[in-house]
Structure formats: C-alpha cells, structure tokens
Amino acid sequence: MVLVDIGNTNFHIWQNGKIKHSKEIKRLSGEIFYISVNRQKEEVLLSLNPEAVNLKNYVNFNTNYKGLGIDRIMACKSITAGVVIDAGSAITIDVMEKGFHKGGIIMPGIYAFKKAFGTISEVLKFNEHIVTDEILPNSTNDALNMGSIGAVKCIIEKYAKNKKLFFTGSDGKFLSHMFINAEYIEDLVFRGMLLTIEEVKKSY
Amino acid sequence: MVLVDIGNTNFHIWQNGKIKHSKEIKRLSGEIFYISVNRQKEEVLLSLNPEAVNLKNYVNFNTNYKGLGIDRIMACKSITAGVVIDAGSAITIDVMEKGFHKGGIIMPGIYAFKKAFGTISEVLKFNEHIVTDEILPNSTNDALNMGSIGAVKCIIEKYAKNKKLFFTGSDGKFLSHMFINAEYIEDLVFRGMLLTIEEVKKSY
Numbered sequence: 401m402v403l404v405d406i407g408n409t410n411f412h413i414w415q416n417g418k419i420k421h422s423k424e425i426k427r428l429s430g431e432i433f434y435i436s437v438n439r440q441k442e443e444v445l446l447s448l449n450p451e452a453v454n455l456k457n458y459v460n461f462n463t464n465y466k467g468l469g470i471d472r473i474m475a476c477k478s479i480t481a482g483v484v485i486d487a488g489s490a491i492t493i494d495v496m497e498k499g500f501h502k503g504g505i506i507m508p509g510i511y512a513f514k515k516a517f518g519t520i521s522e523v524l525k526f527n528e529h530i531v532t533d534e535i536l537p538n539s540t541n542d543a544l545n546m547g548s549i550g551a552v553k554c555i556i557e558k559y560a561k562n563k564k565l566f567f568t569g570s571d572g573k574f575l576s577h578m579f580i581n582a583e584y585i586e587d588l589v590f591r592g593m594l595l596t597i598e599e600v601k602k603s604y
Numbered sequence: 605m606v607l608v609d610i611g612n613t614n615f616h617i618w619q620n621g622k623i624k625h626s627k628e629i630k631r632l633s634g635e636i637f638y639i640s641v642n643r644q645k646e647e648v649l650l651s652l653n654p655e656a657v658n659l660k661n662y663v664n665f666n667t668n669y670k671g672l673g674i675d676r677i678m679a680c681k682s683i684t685a686g687v688v689i690d691a692g693s694a695i696t697i698d699v700m701e702k703g704f705h706k707g708g709i710i711m712p713g714i715y716a717f718k719k720a721f722g723t724i725s726e727v728l729k730f731n732e733h734i735v736t737d738e739i740l741p742n743s744t745n746d747a748l749n750m751g752s753i754g755a756v757k758c759i760i761e762k763y764a765k766n767k768k769l770f771f772t773g774s775d776g777k778f779l780s781h782m783f784i785n786a787e788y789i790e791d792l793v794f795r796g797m798l799l800t801i802e803e804v805k806k807s808y
Contacts (some may be wrong), residue, residue, distance in 0.1 A: 465747075520714065539671065547712070551759050
C-alpha cells in the first residue's frame, strides 16, 4: 500500500512506514490512496496511476469549518484533543476538542514569510531562530524573525493555553522547539489517512 | 518647505501640512528635506532636485538597534513613550520609553501577507477585517485574516501592555480600530522630520 499526500509544493509519499518528499511522482505499485490540495499535481498522479483512490471522498470528520483543506482534516483526524500545527508552504493551526474540530488559522510558511519580506525590500533578509523570550529585537535579523517566527508563536500560544501541541510538516520540528507541551509527529497526516482507510474497510 | 518620505512603494510628500502619496516625483520648489529607504527612488528625487537635504545625516535618536530604518526613526522621534506602528509595505512596531527606542519588530504589510498567501495557493484569498475577539475561525477567509491581521494584533498586544499606541501608514487607521488605547497620526513621520529640522536650526 502507498499513501500520497499532495501538497502545494511537494508530493509526500508513505510506504511501509517510510516517508519520502519529492517534487515529482512516478508510476507506483500496490494499492494507492491519496489526498491533494493541488489539482495540477493530482492530475499528474492520476495520469500515471489512474487507479489511485482519493480519500477525500471517504473521510468522516466533525467540524463546522467551511472548506477545510483535506490535508488539515487528515492531520487532525487522529488527534482527539489539542492543537495541530502543520508547518509547510503554509502554517495551519487547528484546534481539536473531544474529537471535534473547533476551527483554525492559516499563516504563511517560513519560506513564504521570507519571500514576502524580500518582495518589500532586498535588505529585509533574516535567518530564522527560535523565539524563547519577549526581549525586544535590536537588529533587522531579530526584528524580522520576531515578525514571522515570533508571530507564529504568538498565535499558537493564544489558542494553545494548556492544550497539548502536535507539530508536523517540514518546519514542524523546528517550531516545536519553542513550546514545552509539544510533540513532533512526522507522519501525522498519514496517520489520519490510515485511520480513514481502516474506518472505510470496517464499514464494508 | 517640502518634506519627502521615500518609502519602498511610494513617495510621501508633505507641503503646508498637506500630504500626498505618489509613485512618481517631479521638480519641487522651496527648501526640500527628505528621508529614504529606497535608493532607486532617492536617485530619481535627487536627479530632479539635487539641492534636497537628506535628514538622515542630521538626526539624533537614542537606540541600541543596529541599522534602524530612517522612516522608523522619524516615526518614533516625536514620541516619548508608547508603541509606534507604521503600517505600509511592511508593518514596523517600535517601542519608546522615556525618549529611548527600546527595540522593534518587522512584519509583512497587509498587501504582502495577501501576496504571500497567493503564491502558496490561488485559493488562499481573503478580505481583511478587524479582529475583535478570540473566536476560532471557521472559514478560509477568517482563517487567513486571523493568520495575518490577527498575528499583527497578537504581536502588538504582546509588547503594548498598558502603553499608548500610535499608528501611522496607509493601513494604520484600519489597524488602530482593533485597540482601545490607540491614536492614528497621519503625519507622524513628518512630525519627526520637522522636529529634526527644528533641532538642527537651533544648534546653529
């Protein structure tokens, strides 16, 4: 069985518990289940693997959120309570309570923040580092870091309170280091996909 | 006398207490004083007005911040205590205490946030609105608004505490509506420039 999570930038491919990230996809073997937030990349997958099954059509998820991305649904699906942060091209922050999705926030990803600053002025460059305290920045590097990484931290803290935090995505591990009650789960989206497959198979 | 504040996107021109914003500049009459954060635009001003005086070379400002933008210096110069927010192409947040600049933060401006989301995915579009509470978003529009406007609010609140807030810049008025202890001052940067000119004239 192969699971494919098609993001805005990469194909994330799960096989036998191992995850690969790639800008391209090829012909895969065995049962293929996928989710996608990028129609063009999805068409590429399907042209090579027409039998691949879109789990979007089978997933059960409790939320009042209109138009919640399927990647966010899958990242949250295996979490009963806590805050789920998926930090990739975008950073999504979703709150789960008693198996119900209470709502969420979308921020630019770290790379998107850097690109945004770069389009304003070529001098607005920085190297990201974790924000551990509330000291006021006294350099451009720290000011930009606080205005991006610090802003992500600020929003997460606002909704986290005493909840457990679950991080995933390419920048998830880095961001998780700013919090005490945090866990980084590389395969969080795939756990949701596996749970969905299990539920579907049970229902037949 | 004409004052010109050259930003990353526009020329901001002050004359007899009136402010104009323009992508272009022409030959001006009378004494000309300017500040600039954009070298190309500065060269255009100087080619047409070679006698214009760069106030950067004359300003006194107390800070430990390395490389603080001259626009931020001028926005803060007339403020003894409080938080100064200049919301243009970028949003800068600077803290003043007893006439000393304690440090500051740089965030993307509202337009830059929108462009950043747009480069991640074409579906990530939103209309900005003020964030008045901590309700969790349940739509893409609200999720993006909270991840940008809400993030700006979060960072300002973190440093504001009980300080007075002074807003300026093209989005300053809009952002000021999210706070109680806030004032919007359209000519805040020019007040700093006028104060600088006054100080220089006194010192001769």
